[in-house]
Amino acid sequence: MQKLRKITAPYMLILPAFILYTSIMFIPALENIRISFTNWDGLSQTYDYISYHNYAQIMKDQDFWNAIFVTFKIVILVILIQQTFGILLAVILEKNTRKNVFLRSLFFIPCLLNTVVVGLIFSYALNVNFGILNNFFNNIGLQKLASIDWLGDARYASWAIVMTIVWQYSGYSSLLYLGALKDIPKELYESCELDGASPWQRFWKITFPLISPALTLNCLITLIGTIRLFDIPFVLTNGGPAKATQTIAMLLYRDTFHYRNAGRGAANATILMAIIIVFSVIQTWYLRKREVNM
Amino acid sequence: MLKRTAILLMVIILLVAFVGCNTKDATTDKPTDAPKETTKATDNTTKDTMDNPEYINFMTPWELPQEILDKFKDETGIEVKQDVVPNSGQDYRQARNARMAAGSELDVIGADGADVPDFASNGTVVELTDEPWMSNFTPATLEKFSAISQSPGKQFWTVYEALTVGVWYNKDMFAEYNIEKPTTYDEFLAACDTLKANGITPLVQGGKDQWPLDQEFSMFMNPLQMYNVNFFPDLMSGKVKFTDPDIVKLAERLQILYPSNGYYVAGILSTSYDQAWQLMLQKKAAMWFMGSWGSEVMVKSNVEADFEIGAFGIPSSNAGQDGFTPHFLSRNFGVLATSEKIDAGKQFLGFMAQPDIAKIYADNGMTISTVDGVVSETMIAGDDWKAIFARTPVPEPNILDPNGKVYTTPEFGKQKLGLLALIAAGDLTTEEFCTELQKSIDLDIENWK
Incomplete structure (x- = not known):
């Protein structure tokens, strides 16, 4: 009996999580794949299997390739800028002074806000006619900048989205980097100083390699979160101007609920899921290879 | 052995959950290369309806005045739970379709655009042609009702403003x-x-x-x-x-x-x-x-x-x-065939077609009423809009x-x-x-x- 309990215990422990995960993640994902091979409109009780028709249609759809381009453009920019800001903030706010503790909390607050609220705030702040940013540029005499339509001009709209995301999540990234920074032994810095290394050399040769596990985690979280980006562009630009900020997730939402083509929406979702899995694996594998263990 | 049993148990649970999640009716599982026409979802003529419901769920992108909803409750005892999601062509349409797909409790809905003929022809909304209150609308409106549903002589929707x-x-x-x-x-x-x-x-x-x-x-x-x-x-x-x-x-x-x-x-x-x-x-x-x-x-x-x-x-x-x-009638209201309160839904649409209620609606929304004899006195630039309506209408396209x-x-x-x-x-x-x-x-x- 004792032996039996010992063998089954680990399985019993993971069983609740397994059932939960399976029923709300794994089964819907499988169901989604099945629906992607149908012409279900999302409302009817019946539908037909139409083989790979939805996938073939998607591959021919210019909007899909545009959405892929838009999504990856945003993903790359967000990863680069957010990680830079995150590391910078973490390094600046590393010491446990009262001011730094306050600033850490301040930078973390945006990530607690609802993304729809953040989207609405920025949609007003960046409005060309009555936005705070354009008014600011206008008041300091920078007319050229004051006349930029941040949300309505395709050249700037995706940047507006990127900066909104970076504003919201840089504090969160910096928190993960802070944790990694705390783990770096002070002796390494001391010996480095004795060797006459400059601050930049200290950062590049010690800090950066030793926070690479946090970088891997941060990049992965940002990658997954941004590839399925929906809410910020939905509120901020509604996918516009002229589809310049229409992401894959917006496209699948549009197909499913606007055009009542749940089959095609499911095919879009399946492709999105595959993209996330492939890129997460590649990125994690690559970054893990570069990690330095103490 | 035990390990195998545990794994087998998990697989069974997974299969049971999978089968349980799949609530769709039997479908044609023979693969084809192109989409086929979907068969009609429900037969609304045989639908039973609840006799004395306490409330009906009304989802719309066009908010109705609370005064009308209160009056309806006073008269019938039925509360209208109004759920307003603005932007009929996009946000509302997506939200409504998502709720309909999820089987949410919905009785009366708003619709415009392609959904109007679509929902009429596929039985999503019930037919209203024989409702006695339909005669409250102007003859031109009734004709338009049929035209927008692409169903000559039949009405599936009501519209209270032109x-x-x-x-x-x-x-x-x-x-x-x-x-x-x-x-x-x-x-x-x-x-x-x-x-x-x-x-x-x-x-x-x-x-x-x-x-x-x-x-x-x-x-x-x-x-x-x-x-x-x-x-x-x-x-x-x-x-x-x-x-x-x-x-x-x-x-x-x-x-x-x-x-x-x-x-x-x-x-x-x-x-x-x-x-x-x-x-x-x-x-x-x-x-x-x-x-x-x-x-x-x-x-x-x-x-x-x-x-x-x-x-x-x-x-x-x-x-x-x-x-x-x-001239178009784009703010359409219909009763869902899947509703368990079809009669109450129809009653509500009929109530809205009463001249005194239509007057409240027209005055509140500052619009031109489709109900015979009702004139809004509050419409912004009302005379200008009346003059616009007097112009030759673009014929309803075929x-x-x-x-x-x-x-x-x-x-x-x-x-x-x-x-x-x-x-x-x-x-x-x-x-x-x-x-x-x-x-x-x-x-x-x-x-x-």
Whole structure:
């Protein structure tokens, strides 16, 4: 009996999580794949299997390739800028002074806000006619900048989205980097100083390699979160101007609920899921290879 | 052995959960290369309805006055739980469809656009033809009800206000620069140029929401449908093409959207529908292409304009032609066939068709009522809108194929607004616009076949 309990215990422990995960993640994902091979409109009780028709249609759809381009453009920019800001903030706010503790909390607050609220705030702040940013540029005499339509001009709209995301999540990234920074032994810095290394050399040769596990985690979280980006562009630009900020997730939402083509929406979702899995694996594998263990 | 049993147990649980999640009816599982027509979802004629419901769920993009809902409750004891999601063509449509797909408890819904004939023909909403209160609507409205459902002699929807498109304008600005109310496209363009010459930006639009750009589009589309009721069938049969020289010429009207022309307030594609009115209030523009329903956003802004507001019909006609305007009934309400409270839903729609209630509705929404004998006294620029309604209506376009089936042009519908946005962004000429429109129609023709 004792032996039996010992063998089954680990399985019993993971069983609740397994059932939960399976029923709300794994089964819907499988169901989604099945629906992607149908012409279900999302409302009817019946539908037909139409083989790979939805996938073939998607591959021919210019909007899909545009959405892929838009999504990856945003993903790359967000990863680069957010990680830079995150590391910078973490390094600046590393010491446990009262001011730094306050600033850490301040930078973390945006990530607690609802993304729809953040989207609405920025949609007003960046409005060309009555936005705070354009008014600011206008008041300091920078007319050229004051006349930029941040949300309505395709050249700037995706940047507006990127900066909104970076504003919201840089504090969160910096928190993960802070944790990694705390783990770096002070002796390494001391010996480095004795060797006459400059601050930049200290950062590049010690800090950066030793926070690479946090970088891997941060990049992965940002990658997954941004590839399925929906809410910020939905509120901020509604996918516009002229589809310049229409992401894959917006496209699948549009197909499913606007055009009542749940089959095609499911095919879009399946492709999105595959993209996330492939890129997460590649990125994690690559970054893990570069990690330095103490 | 035990390990195997545990794994087997997990697999069984997984399978049970998987089967349990799949609640769909049996389907044709034979793979085919192309979509097939879906069979009718439900038979609404055999649906049982609840006798004395305490409430009905009403989902709409067009908020009804609470006064009406209270009166209905006082009279019938049925509470109407109103769930308002604005933006009928997008946010609302997506939210409603998501709720319908999820099987949420919904009884009465609002709908417009392609959903109207679609829901009528596929049995999503119940038929209302024989309801005694239908005779409260004007005969023209009843005829229109049938036309929009593409179901001659039958009614599936009710509409309590007649709508048309037009241009709201700042009367004070027009008076200051001695501009007469334009009646033709040329006069409209001259008015824009006069305003521009005097340092006033002529127009504003809420292109962020995309659908408002449809108002400008109607300047191009109205004449096509006015003089050819079979425009869509002709388009689908290839008899007419958007790339035909006379149509390309007509599309030049959309050049007012070119950013280089400076006719619109900056930020046309980042300005939302309600923000467009804010810019009018701030006198940043003199005119706003918007339908008679624009009064709604004016009231909701809670700011009284410090100028006189007027309206004129969409400038679709050329010099020498009489003005015409599309009349449409786009705020449709219907009772879902899946509802367990069909009778209560019908009762509510009938209650709304009572003249005293229709008067409250019309006064509140400041609209022209479709109920016989009801006249709104509060409509903003009411006399102007009555004059617009008096213009020759653009005939209801024929959208039936030779077999009597409703043509669907999803690709055209999908691309049209995006292409208009490209014009407004300065990335597309009107000629290219016509070429792209034709490509979308060609795709629709291919799919239709």
